[in-house]
Amino acid sequence: MIYKNSPIPIYYQLEELIKGLIEKGDLKPGDALPPEREYAEKYQISRMTVRQAFTDLVNEGYLFRQQGKGTFVAERKIEQGLQGLTSFTEDMKSRGLKPGNKLIKFEIIPADSQIAGHLKIAEYGPVYEISRIRLADDVPMALETNYISANLIKGLTEGIVNKSLYAYIEGQLNLRIDSASQTIESSIASQSEANFLNISKGDPVLLIQRNTYLLDGTPLELVKSVYRADRYKFMIKMKR
Known part of the structure; x- marks a missing residue:
């Protein structure tokens, strides 16, 4: 009315x-x-x-x-809080959504100077490069690429990556994930990103870079993600 x-x-x-x-x-x-x-x-x-x-x-x-x-x-956007450090799998489960992955790349490469700098390892040191399409209820949400030192996190397999990387690191390797710094900026989708995310070239996306650290301060991973801006939003609570 x-x-x-x-x-x-x-x-x-x-x-x-x-x-x-x-x-x-x-x-x-x-x-x-x-x-x-x-x-x-x-x-x-x-x-x-x-x-x-x-x-x-x-x-x-x-x-x-x-x-x-x-x-x-429109499809409702998935809301993720910025206060805590959680994995994509944990985020989706907390919202009653079925998390999923589509593995695009899983290999060990020599770290270039940028990756080595973020992970505090020697240039050309071995790192896992893991690229995945992140799914929620089988809908593509993000294109995510992780870089992790192969000398720090040993024994990774495609099967582990397709489940929960954080669960393996904390549950099987007994390493404590402590903190992360994250940047978010807007961009538009390239043709390859659009193909992976089922959107159109030029559609708005969110570029997110995360540097994650273990309890002792050791860099754990460098993560570069492209999120669909039409399906995802970030929320933060602020107190004066």
Whole structure:
């Protein structure tokens, strides 16, 4: 219901009405919304007001537009907190989603100067290069590449990597993962990234680099990830 005499702006009321339908499941991901004209006629409001509501919901990630086709309900973004250090597998399980991997590359390579610097090892020292597509309920979420010293973490196999790397490091090797530093920046998908993530070239992505350390300060890994910006968002709580 839209209340025209309410102090709450009409466009905001319409936004909340549509959000409610999405959250209750009456509108599901992929569903097409009626044209702006139908909303305007139904609630006796201007099409400009409807357009503003749609635009706000697109910006918030509830809807998406396809040129010449209309406006549709978007897949809800997975929210990850930035306060704690967890693995992708742990994140997905905590949200009731089935984590998965599609291994693209698993090999030992000589560390170049950049990788060696991050891992505090000698240049050309052996490192695992592990590239995986990270899945949630079988949907690609991220393209992730890990670099780990082969002299530090021994015995890695494709089978271990396809389960949980952190579980192996802590549970089998009895090493304590302590902290990490992480940077996040926006970018657009290259053609190869788009192919792996089932998106289009030029779509927005999040570039994330993580340096992870053991309890004694030893660098454990350098991780470079490309996350789908349409399916993932990061959240942090701040206290004054």
